Amino acid sequence: MKEQGEKYVSSTQISKQINIDASQIAKDLSYLHVSGRTRVGYEVDALIEELEHFLGFTDMHKAFLFGVGSLGDALLRDSGLHHFGLEIVGAFDVKPELVGRVVNGVPVYHSDEFEEKMKTCGVNIGVLTVPINIAQEITDKMVAGGIKAVWNFTPFRIRVPEYIVVQNTSLYAHLALMFNRLNERIQKI
Protein backbone atom coordinates (compact mmCIF):
# COMPACT_ATOMS: atom_id res chain seq x y z
CA MET A 1 0.00 0.00 0.00
CA LYS A 2 2.95 2.27 0.65
CA GLU A 3 4.16 1.52 -2.86
CA GLN A 4 0.71 2.48 -4.15
CA GLY A 5 1.03 5.82 -2.41
CA GLU A 6 -1.57 5.15 0.31
CA LYS A 7 -1.17 7.27 3.45
CA TYR A 8 -3.63 5.44 5.73
CA VAL A 9 -4.86 1.90 6.11
CA SER A 10 -7.75 0.55 8.19
CA SER A 11 -7.88 -2.81 9.96
CA THR A 12 -10.72 -3.72 7.58
CA GLN A 13 -8.48 -3.10 4.59
CA ILE A 14 -5.67 -5.14 6.13
CA SER A 15 -8.19 -7.85 6.95
CA LYS A 16 -9.20 -8.19 3.31
CA GLN A 17 -5.59 -8.35 2.19
CA ILE A 18 -4.32 -10.99 4.56
CA ASN A 19 -7.51 -12.92 5.28
CA ILE A 20 -7.62 -12.46 9.06
CA ASP A 21 -10.50 -11.00 11.15
CA ALA A 22 -10.42 -7.19 11.36
CA SER A 23 -11.09 -7.37 15.11
CA GLN A 24 -8.09 -9.69 15.54
CA ILE A 25 -5.92 -7.27 13.58
CA ALA A 26 -7.02 -4.29 15.70
CA LYS A 27 -6.31 -6.35 18.82
CA ASP A 28 -2.87 -7.42 17.61
CA LEU A 29 -1.91 -3.91 16.54
CA SER A 30 -2.87 -2.58 19.97
CA TYR A 31 0.42 -4.14 21.18
CA LEU A 32 2.33 -1.63 19.05
CA HIS A 33 3.02 2.03 19.71
CA VAL A 34 0.63 3.13 16.99
CA SER A 35 -2.97 4.14 17.33
CA GLY A 36 -5.49 4.05 14.53
CA ARG A 37 -7.80 7.00 13.94
CA THR A 38 -11.52 6.38 13.59
CA ARG A 39 -12.64 6.14 9.97
CA VAL A 40 -9.07 6.85 8.75
CA GLY A 41 -7.03 4.00 10.13
CA TYR A 42 -3.32 3.71 10.77
CA GLU A 43 -0.66 5.85 9.16
CA VAL A 44 1.06 3.50 6.70
CA ASP A 45 4.64 4.73 7.26
CA ALA A 46 4.39 4.64 11.05
CA LEU A 47 2.74 1.21 10.99
CA ILE A 48 5.46 -0.32 8.81
CA GLU A 49 8.17 1.13 11.01
CA GLU A 50 6.56 -0.08 14.23
CA LEU A 51 5.83 -3.55 12.83
CA GLU A 52 9.34 -4.05 11.51
CA HIS A 53 10.75 -2.95 14.82
CA PHE A 54 8.38 -5.20 16.82
CA LEU A 55 9.17 -8.21 14.62
CA GLY A 56 12.88 -7.64 15.03
CA PHE A 57 13.47 -7.12 11.31
CA THR A 58 15.16 -3.71 11.70
CA ASP A 59 18.01 -4.84 13.94
CA MET A 60 20.50 -7.23 12.43
CA HIS A 61 20.90 -10.45 14.44
CA LYS A 62 24.19 -12.20 13.88
CA ALA A 63 24.14 -15.97 13.55
CA PHE A 64 26.38 -18.95 12.94
CA LEU A 65 25.20 -21.87 10.84
CA PHE A 66 26.16 -25.43 11.77
CA GLY A 67 26.26 -28.05 9.03
CA VAL A 68 26.82 -26.98 5.41
CA GLY A 69 24.91 -29.86 3.83
CA SER A 70 22.25 -29.42 1.22
CA LEU A 71 19.81 -27.49 3.43
CA GLY A 72 22.52 -25.47 5.18
CA ASP A 73 23.97 -24.47 1.83
CA ALA A 74 20.50 -23.49 0.59
CA LEU A 75 19.93 -21.28 3.65
CA LEU A 76 23.29 -19.58 3.17
CA ARG A 77 22.13 -18.66 -0.34
CA ASP A 78 18.70 -17.33 0.73
CA SER A 79 19.07 -13.56 0.86
CA GLY A 80 15.57 -13.34 2.35
CA LEU A 81 17.01 -14.20 5.76
CA HIS A 82 19.31 -11.17 5.61
CA HIS A 83 16.44 -9.01 4.44
CA PHE A 84 14.47 -9.98 7.57
CA GLY A 85 17.32 -9.32 9.97
CA LEU A 86 19.35 -12.53 10.16
CA GLU A 87 22.99 -12.08 9.24
CA ILE A 88 24.85 -15.38 9.04
CA VAL A 89 28.46 -14.37 9.68
CA GLY A 90 30.04 -17.79 9.61
CA ALA A 91 29.32 -21.48 9.04
CA PHE A 92 30.87 -24.61 10.53
CA ASP A 93 31.44 -28.06 9.14
CA VAL A 94 34.11 -30.76 9.37
CA LYS A 95 34.31 -31.84 5.74
CA PRO A 96 37.72 -30.94 4.28
CA GLU A 97 36.15 -30.02 0.92
CA LEU A 98 33.92 -27.42 2.65
CA VAL A 99 36.24 -25.89 5.27
CA GLY A 100 37.90 -22.75 3.90
CA ARG A 101 35.26 -22.20 1.24
CA VAL A 102 33.09 -19.08 1.08
CA VAL A 103 29.39 -19.61 0.30
CA ASN A 104 27.50 -16.48 -0.78
CA GLY A 105 29.96 -14.35 1.19
CA VAL A 106 29.87 -16.54 4.31
CA PRO A 107 33.15 -18.23 5.33
CA VAL A 108 33.02 -21.91 6.26
CA TYR A 109 35.21 -22.76 9.28
CA HIS A 110 36.15 -26.08 10.82
CA SER A 111 33.83 -26.92 13.72
CA ASP A 112 36.83 -26.88 16.06
CA GLU A 113 37.16 -23.14 15.48
CA PHE A 114 33.69 -22.37 16.89
CA GLU A 115 34.70 -21.42 20.44
CA GLU A 116 37.39 -19.07 19.19
CA LYS A 117 35.03 -17.41 16.66
CA MET A 118 32.38 -16.95 19.37
CA LYS A 119 34.79 -14.71 21.28
CA THR A 120 35.11 -12.17 18.50
CA CYS A 121 31.85 -12.24 16.53
CA GLY A 122 29.09 -11.19 18.98
CA VAL A 123 26.78 -13.96 17.83
CA ASN A 124 23.59 -14.97 19.72
CA ILE A 125 21.90 -17.30 17.26
CA GLY A 126 22.86 -20.74 15.96
CA VAL A 127 21.19 -22.25 12.89
CA LEU A 128 21.18 -26.04 13.20
CA THR A 129 21.28 -27.91 9.88
CA VAL A 130 23.44 -30.90 10.84
CA PRO A 131 22.52 -34.59 10.41
CA ILE A 132 20.04 -35.77 13.05
CA ASN A 133 22.52 -38.10 14.77
CA ILE A 134 24.75 -35.22 15.88
CA ALA A 135 21.99 -32.64 16.45
CA GLN A 136 22.15 -32.89 20.26
CA GLU A 137 25.94 -32.95 20.43
CA ILE A 138 26.26 -29.81 18.29
CA THR A 139 23.48 -28.10 20.28
CA ASP A 140 25.35 -28.80 23.50
CA LYS A 141 28.49 -27.30 21.97
CA MET A 142 26.59 -24.19 20.85
CA VAL A 143 25.10 -23.64 24.29
CA ALA A 144 28.44 -24.18 26.02
CA GLY A 145 29.96 -21.62 23.64
CA GLY A 146 27.38 -18.98 24.53
CA ILE A 147 24.65 -19.27 21.85
CA LYS A 148 21.33 -17.92 23.22
CA ALA A 149 18.89 -19.13 20.55
CA VAL A 150 18.87 -22.23 18.33
CA TRP A 151 16.97 -22.26 15.04
CA ASN A 152 16.53 -25.99 14.67
CA PHE A 153 15.92 -27.25 11.14
CA THR A 154 16.39 -30.91 12.09
CA PRO A 155 13.37 -33.03 13.02
CA PHE A 156 15.22 -33.87 16.27
CA ARG A 157 13.78 -32.51 19.52
CA ILE A 158 16.88 -30.96 20.99
CA ARG A 159 17.25 -30.56 24.76
CA VAL A 160 18.51 -27.22 26.05
CA PRO A 161 18.67 -25.35 29.36
CA GLU A 162 15.54 -23.33 30.20
CA TYR A 163 17.10 -19.97 29.33
CA ILE A 164 17.84 -20.95 25.72
CA VAL A 165 15.31 -20.12 22.97
CA VAL A 166 14.57 -22.95 20.53
CA GLN A 167 12.72 -22.34 17.29
CA ASN A 168 11.84 -25.56 15.45
CA THR A 169 11.38 -25.42 11.68
CA SER A 170 11.43 -28.90 10.26
CA LEU A 171 10.82 -28.70 6.52
CA TYR A 172 10.81 -32.48 6.19
CA ALA A 173 8.28 -32.96 8.99
CA HIS A 174 6.02 -30.46 7.21
CA LEU A 175 6.57 -32.41 4.01
CA ALA A 176 5.46 -35.66 5.67
CA LEU A 177 2.38 -33.91 7.05
CA MET A 178 1.47 -32.62 3.62
CA PHE A 179 1.95 -36.03 1.96
CA ASN A 180 -0.25 -37.63 4.59
CA ARG A 181 -3.08 -35.16 4.20
CA LEU A 182 -2.80 -35.31 0.42
CA ASN A 183 -3.03 -39.11 0.42
CA GLU A 184 -6.11 -38.97 2.66
CA ARG A 185 -7.83 -36.58 0.28
CA ILE A 186 -6.93 -38.61 -2.78
CA GLN A 187 -8.22 -41.81 -1.18
CA LYS A 188 -11.54 -40.08 -0.38
CA ILE A 189 -12.14 -39.05 -3.99
Next chain:
Amino acid sequence: MKEQGEKYVSSTQISKQINIDASQIAKDLSYLHVSGRTRVGYEVDALIEELEHFLGFTDMHKAFLFGVGSLGDALLRDSGLHHFGLEIVGAFDVKPELVGRVVNGVPVYHSDEFEEKMKTCGVNIGVLTVPINIAQEITDKMVAGGIKAVWNFTPFRIRVPEYIVVQNTSLYAHLALMFNRLNERIQKI
Protein backbone atom coordinates in the same frame (compact mmCIF):
# COMPACT_ATOMS: atom_id res chain seq x y z
CA MET B 1 20.56 -48.23 14.80
CA LYS B 2 20.31 -50.14 11.55
CA GLU B 3 23.72 -48.79 10.61
CA GLN B 4 25.02 -50.03 13.94
CA GLY B 5 23.75 -53.51 13.10
CA GLU B 6 20.90 -53.55 15.64
CA LYS B 7 18.10 -55.99 14.80
CA TYR B 8 15.52 -54.83 17.37
CA VAL B 9 14.62 -51.56 19.04
CA SER B 10 12.28 -50.91 21.98
CA SER B 11 10.08 -47.85 22.46
CA THR B 12 12.23 -47.04 25.52
CA GLN B 13 15.35 -46.96 23.36
CA ILE B 14 13.63 -44.75 20.78
CA SER B 15 12.38 -42.56 23.61
CA LYS B 16 15.91 -41.90 24.83
CA GLN B 17 17.12 -41.06 21.33
CA ILE B 18 14.42 -38.60 20.32
CA ASN B 19 13.36 -37.26 23.69
CA ILE B 20 9.67 -38.22 23.57
CA ASP B 21 7.73 -40.33 26.11
CA ALA B 22 8.03 -44.08 25.51
CA SER B 23 4.28 -44.49 26.01
CA GLN B 24 3.60 -41.86 23.33
CA ILE B 25 5.95 -43.68 20.98
CA ALA B 26 4.22 -47.01 21.54
CA LYS B 27 0.87 -45.31 20.96
CA ASP B 28 2.03 -43.61 17.76
CA LEU B 29 3.59 -46.78 16.40
CA SER B 30 0.33 -48.66 17.00
CA TYR B 31 -0.97 -46.83 13.89
CA LEU B 32 1.54 -48.76 11.78
CA HIS B 33 1.41 -52.33 10.57
CA VAL B 34 4.18 -53.39 12.92
CA SER B 35 3.87 -54.93 16.34
CA GLY B 36 6.54 -54.83 18.98
CA ARG B 37 7.45 -57.98 20.87
CA THR B 38 7.60 -57.84 24.67
CA ARG B 39 11.13 -57.28 25.99
CA VAL B 40 12.54 -57.33 22.43
CA GLY B 41 10.83 -54.43 20.70
CA TYR B 42 10.30 -53.72 17.05
CA GLU B 43 12.25 -55.25 14.21
CA VAL B 44 14.43 -52.38 12.95
CA ASP B 45 14.15 -53.16 9.23
CA ALA B 46 10.38 -53.59 9.29
CA LEU B 47 9.93 -50.44 11.39
CA ILE B 48 11.97 -48.29 9.01
CA GLU B 49 10.07 -49.61 6.02
CA GLU B 50 6.67 -49.05 7.62
CA LEU B 51 7.55 -45.57 8.87
CA GLU B 52 8.92 -44.42 5.53
CA HIS B 53 5.81 -45.73 3.84
CA PHE B 54 3.47 -44.10 6.38
CA LEU B 55 5.25 -40.75 6.11
CA GLY B 56 5.04 -40.84 2.33
CA PHE B 57 8.82 -40.82 1.88
CA THR B 58 8.96 -43.99 -0.26
CA ASP B 59 6.67 -42.77 -3.02
CA MET B 60 7.93 -39.87 -5.11
CA HIS B 61 5.53 -36.94 -5.18
CA LYS B 62 5.95 -34.70 -8.19
CA ALA B 63 5.78 -30.96 -7.65
CA PHE B 64 6.05 -27.66 -9.46
CA LEU B 65 7.71 -24.67 -7.81
CA PHE B 66 6.34 -21.17 -8.35
CA GLY B 67 8.72 -18.24 -7.96
CA VAL B 68 12.46 -18.75 -8.48
CA GLY B 69 13.58 -15.97 -6.15
CA SER B 70 16.12 -16.43 -3.42
CA LEU B 71 14.11 -18.94 -1.36
CA GLY B 72 12.74 -20.77 -4.41
CA ASP B 73 16.24 -21.13 -5.79
CA ALA B 74 17.47 -22.40 -2.42
CA LEU B 75 14.73 -25.05 -2.28
CA LEU B 76 15.55 -26.20 -5.82
CA ARG B 77 19.10 -26.79 -4.60
CA ASP B 78 18.10 -28.71 -1.45
CA SER B 79 18.50 -32.38 -2.30
CA GLY B 80 16.93 -33.26 1.07
CA LEU B 81 13.49 -32.67 -0.42
CA HIS B 82 14.12 -35.31 -3.07
CA HIS B 83 15.47 -37.67 -0.46
CA PHE B 84 12.18 -37.38 1.46
CA GLY B 85 9.98 -37.96 -1.56
CA LEU B 86 9.43 -34.55 -3.17
CA GLU B 87 10.53 -34.39 -6.79
CA ILE B 88 10.35 -30.87 -8.21
CA VAL B 89 9.98 -31.49 -11.94
CA GLY B 90 9.63 -27.87 -13.06
CA ALA B 91 9.68 -24.29 -11.84
CA PHE B 92 7.85 -21.20 -13.05
CA ASP B 93 8.77 -17.55 -13.12
CA VAL B 94 8.27 -14.59 -15.42
CA LYS B 95 11.73 -13.01 -15.29
CA PRO B 96 13.43 -13.27 -18.73
CA GLU B 97 16.82 -13.95 -17.11
CA LEU B 98 15.38 -17.03 -15.32
CA VAL B 99 13.06 -18.56 -17.93
CA GLY B 100 14.89 -21.23 -19.92
CA ARG B 101 17.53 -21.80 -17.26
CA VAL B 102 18.01 -25.14 -15.49
CA VAL B 103 18.59 -24.99 -11.71
CA ASN B 104 20.01 -28.18 -10.19
CA GLY B 105 18.42 -30.20 -12.99
CA VAL B 106 15.04 -28.46 -12.79
CA PRO B 107 13.92 -26.50 -15.87
CA VAL B 108 12.50 -23.01 -15.32
CA TYR B 109 9.48 -22.27 -17.52
CA HIS B 110 7.54 -19.08 -18.10
CA SER B 111 4.47 -18.94 -15.85
CA ASP B 112 2.25 -18.87 -18.94
CA GLU B 113 3.36 -22.44 -19.72
CA PHE B 114 1.94 -23.82 -16.45
CA GLU B 115 -1.42 -25.09 -17.78
CA GLU B 116 0.24 -26.87 -20.67
CA LYS B 117 2.87 -28.50 -18.41
CA MET B 118 0.18 -29.66 -15.98
CA LYS B 119 -1.34 -31.79 -18.75
CA THR B 120 1.78 -33.87 -19.25
CA CYS B 121 3.59 -33.99 -15.92
CA GLY B 122 1.20 -35.69 -13.44
CA VAL B 123 1.91 -33.13 -10.73
CA ASN B 124 -0.22 -32.82 -7.56
CA ILE B 125 1.84 -30.43 -5.45
CA GLY B 126 2.70 -26.75 -5.89
CA VAL B 127 5.50 -25.12 -3.89
CA LEU B 128 4.68 -21.42 -3.39
CA THR B 129 7.73 -19.14 -3.11
CA VAL B 130 6.45 -16.05 -4.89
CA PRO B 131 6.35 -12.50 -3.49
CA ILE B 132 3.49 -12.00 -1.03
CA ASN B 133 1.58 -9.59 -3.27
CA ILE B 134 0.92 -12.26 -5.91
CA ALA B 135 0.61 -15.26 -3.54
CA GLN B 136 -3.20 -15.47 -3.84
CA GLU B 137 -3.24 -14.92 -7.60
CA ILE B 138 -0.71 -17.69 -8.21
CA THR B 139 -2.52 -20.00 -5.79
CA ASP B 140 -5.77 -19.48 -7.71
CA LYS B 141 -3.93 -20.34 -10.93
CA MET B 142 -2.46 -23.50 -9.39
CA VAL B 143 -5.85 -24.68 -8.16
CA ALA B 144 -7.52 -23.92 -11.49
CA GLY B 145 -4.77 -25.93 -13.20
CA GLY B 146 -5.39 -29.00 -11.02
CA ILE B 147 -2.87 -28.71 -8.17
CA LYS B 148 -4.14 -30.67 -5.11
CA ALA B 149 -1.76 -29.46 -2.40
CA VAL B 150 0.03 -26.14 -1.87
CA TRP B 151 3.22 -25.94 0.18
CA ASN B 152 3.08 -22.27 1.11
CA PHE B 153 6.40 -20.67 2.06
CA THR B 154 4.98 -17.14 2.01
CA PRO B 155 3.68 -15.58 5.23
CA PHE B 156 0.40 -14.94 3.34
CA ARG B 157 -2.68 -16.89 4.44
CA ILE B 158 -3.83 -18.18 1.09
CA ARG B 159 -7.50 -18.99 0.49
CA VAL B 160 -8.28 -22.27 -1.27
CA PRO B 161 -11.31 -24.52 -1.83
CA GLU B 162 -11.98 -27.01 0.96
CA TYR B 163 -10.62 -30.02 -0.96
CA ILE B 164 -7.14 -28.47 -1.38
CA VAL B 165 -4.40 -29.28 1.14
CA VAL B 166 -2.39 -26.29 2.38
CA GLN B 167 0.86 -26.71 4.28
CA ASN B 168 2.20 -23.44 5.67
CA THR B 169 5.94 -23.16 6.29
CA SER B 170 6.87 -19.55 6.76
CA LEU B 171 10.58 -19.34 7.54
CA TYR B 172 10.40 -15.58 8.05
CA ALA B 173 7.47 -15.81 10.48
CA HIS B 174 9.51 -18.35 12.49
CA LEU B 175 12.43 -15.94 12.37
CA ALA B 176 10.31 -13.11 13.81
CA LEU B 177 9.06 -15.42 16.54
CA MET B 178 12.62 -16.37 17.46
CA PHE B 179 13.82 -12.73 17.51
CA ASN B 180 10.92 -11.80 19.75
CA ARG B 181 11.53 -14.55 22.26
CA LEU B 182 15.28 -13.88 22.20
CA ASN B 183 14.75 -10.18 22.91
CA GLU B 184 12.45 -11.01 25.83
CA ARG B 185 15.08 -13.30 27.35
CA ILE B 186 17.87 -10.78 26.88
CA GLN B 187 15.82 -8.02 28.51
CA LYS B 188 15.11 -10.26 31.51
CA ILE B 189 18.78 -10.90 32.19
